[in-house]
Every structure is written in structure tokens, then in C-alpha cells.
Amino acid sequence: GQQVMQIPQYQHVQEGEDFTTYCNSSTTLSNIQWYKQRPGGHPVFLIQLVKSGEVKKQKRLTFQFGEAKKNSSLHITATQTTDVGTYFCAELFQGAQKLVFGQGTRLTINP
Amino acid sequence: DTAVSQTPKYLVTQMGNDKSIKCEQNLGHDTMYWYKQDSKKFLKIMFSYNNKELIINETVPNRFSPKSPDKAHLNLHINSLELGDSAVYFCASSPRNGLGAQHFGDGTRLSIL
Numbered sequence: 001g002q003q004v005m006q007i008p009q010y011q012h013v014q015e016g017e018d019f020t021t022y023c024n025s026s027t028t029l030s031n032i033q034w035y036k037q038r039p040g041g042h043p044v045f046l047i048q049l050v051k052s053g054e055v056k057k058q059k060r061l062t063f064q065f066g067e068a069k070k071n072s073s074l075h076i077t078a079t080q081t082t083d084v085g086t087y088f089c090a091e092l093f094q095g096a097q098k099l100v101f102g103q104g105t106r107l108t109i110n111p
Numbered sequence: 112d113t114a115v116s117q118t119p120k121y122l123v124t125q126m127g128n129d130k131s132i133k134c135e136q137n138l139g140h141d142t143m144y145w146y147k148q149d150s151k152k153f154l155k156i157m158f159s160y161n162n163k164e165l166i167i168n169e170t171v172p173n174r175f176s177p178k179s180p181d182k183a184h185l186n187l188h189i190n191s192l193e194l195g196d197s198a199v200y201f202c203a204s205s206p207r208n209g210l211g212a213q214h215f216g217d218g219t220r221l222s223i224l
Contacts (some may be wrong), residue, residue, distance in 0.1 A: 033212070042201060043154065045212035086152055092210070096169050099153040099213060 004029075006102030014110050019076040021105035023089035026090045031092045032072045034063060038085040041100065046074075076107075084109050114138050117202045117216035121204045125224050128136060131188045132219045134202030142166070142211065145184040146176060146201040154201070160185055 005024045013019055023032065031050040047056055049065035049072060056063045062075045062082040074084055086106045090099040124130055136143060141201040144167075145157040159167040160179040174190045185202060202216040 016124075024218065035213075036151075042218050043203075045214070067126040069180065097161075098156055098159060100156070104152050104154070106152065 003064065003091055003100060003104040004032075006089055006105055008105055009103060010108075012108045012110065014077055014083060016078050017109055018077050019083070021074050021089075021107075023072045023091075023102050025070050025091060027070070028102075029065075029069045029072070029091050032065060033090045033092065034072075034074055035088045035090060036085050037104070039093050041085070045086060061069050079107070079109055080082050081111050083107060115202055115214050115216040116140060117200075117219055119215060119219060121220050121222075123222045123224065126192055128192050129190045129203055130186070130192060130196060130202055130221070131186060132202075132215055132221075134185045134187075134215045136183055136202075136204040136214070138204055138206075138214060140206050140214070141182055142205045142206035142207065143179065143182070144203040144205075145185065146203060146215075148218070150198070153211055158185075158187075173211050193224050194223050200202075 007022050011019055032047045034046040036046055037043045047063050052059055052069050053067045054065040060077045064073045072089055088104045088106040089102045090100055115136045122130055130174045144159045146154050148154045148159055156169050157171045158177045162182050163179045176188045179185045199218045201218045201222050203213045205211045205213045
């Protein structure tokens with residue numbers, strides 16, 4: 001079915017270490033969105049990627065869209081305790097007019 | 112001002128009961144959604160409405176009935192609640208049908224006893 005595969009499912013790091021989550025699809029993605037959900041909170045939109053090979057940065061966060069538009073990644077440099085949460089990628093299916101979310105990567109941080 | 116607000120925040124009820132969750136957005140968006148998030152954090156779309164018109168119904172049991180009286184409101188009524196309905200239900204909205212950032216409410220944590 002329509003699904004983006006997201007890995008890893010869990011990641012535990014020491015504060016200050018880097019973190020990366022990956023999103024893969026067997027089909028070409030029209031665009032991809034990333035969301036962050038803090039524990040007990042709701043998903044919050046981070047960014048949308050549309051162009052092949054696109055790279056966008058938000059402070060310590062770097063988002064990439066693959067050249068073939070079949071994968072995307074979110075990299076956090078020097079994690080802080082405020083980065084704790086679950087990070088979701090979401091694929092936009094324009095034909096079906098809906099977002100399909102990946103399984104999420106849950107990030108925990110040892111201070 | 113809360114952009115997407117849903118009530119109640121918590122709902123604890125017995126199996127077999129009927130309950131409703133309400134959602135309102137003040138962002139002027141055309142499209143609203145209901146999502147279900149299970150205990151493993153998997154987030155799955157249930158319904159979407161665009162300007163009061165049902166666009167997506169993702170094979171949800173017909174015990175779930177959404178209603179959109181106007182484009183700023185989307186409610187969810189659930190009949191004959193079952194144990195498997197326990198989850199967090201999120202309302203969301205976006206500017207255009209399926210496009211643009213989605214803005215989520217705080218969620219309704221439904222627990223079935």
C-alpha cells in the first residue's frame with residue numbers, strides 16, 4: 001500500500017551527539033514533509049521539501065531530499081534535550097489528496 | 112489564540128457507549144482532518160473534509176461518523192465504542208486540499224474501559 005518507510009524506529013543518543021532519521025519510498029515522492037511530536041504533544045510541522053536534491057537548514061536541523069526523490073533525511077547536529085520527541089516524515093499523495101505518515105523515529109537523549 | 116482546538120482533551124468511557132469529539136480551527140483553512148494515533152505512535156488518517164465536503168474516508172468502520180457543519184468545524188461521533196478504539200485522536204487543518212503544512216490540535220486521549 002501507500003507507505004513511506006522510516007528508520008530507525010528508536011534512537012538514543014548522548015546530548016551533544018548527532019542524530020539522523022531516514023525516510024524511504026519505492027516510488028517517486030511528489031513532496032515530503034517533516035513533523036516533530038514532543039512526548040504528550042501533537043505533531044508540529046517542520047518543513048516541506050519539493051525539489052530533487054533539495055537541502056534546507058533550520059539552525060541545527062538539516063533536511064535533504066534525494067536526487068531521485070525516493071528518500072529524505074533529517075539530521076540534527078549536536079542534539080540538545082529539547083530535541084527529544086518523535087520525528088515523522090510524511091508523503092503527500094496529490095492524487096489522493098492526503099498525507100501518509102512514516103512510522104516515526106523516537107529520539108531520546110541522555111543529558 | 113489556539114489555532115486548532117479540540118474537545119475534550121481526555122475521554123474515559125465504557126465499552127458500548129457513544130461519544131463525540133469536537134474540533135474547530137480559526138486559521139481560515141479549507142481542509143480539515145481526523146487522524147488516529149495508536150499506542151505505537153503510528154499516525155493514520157481517518158477522514159478529510161474540504162469546505163464541508165467529505166474527501167477521504169480511509170476504510171474506517173461506520174461506527175465513526177464525521178460531520179462538518181462549516182469549514183471551520185469538524186466533529187467526530189463514535190457509536191458503540193470498542194476496546195480497540197482506545198487511541199489519541201488528532202484533528203488537523205491545512206490551507207488547501209491535501210497541500211501545505213498541516214496544523215494539529217492537542218489531541219483527544221480516548222480510553223475505553
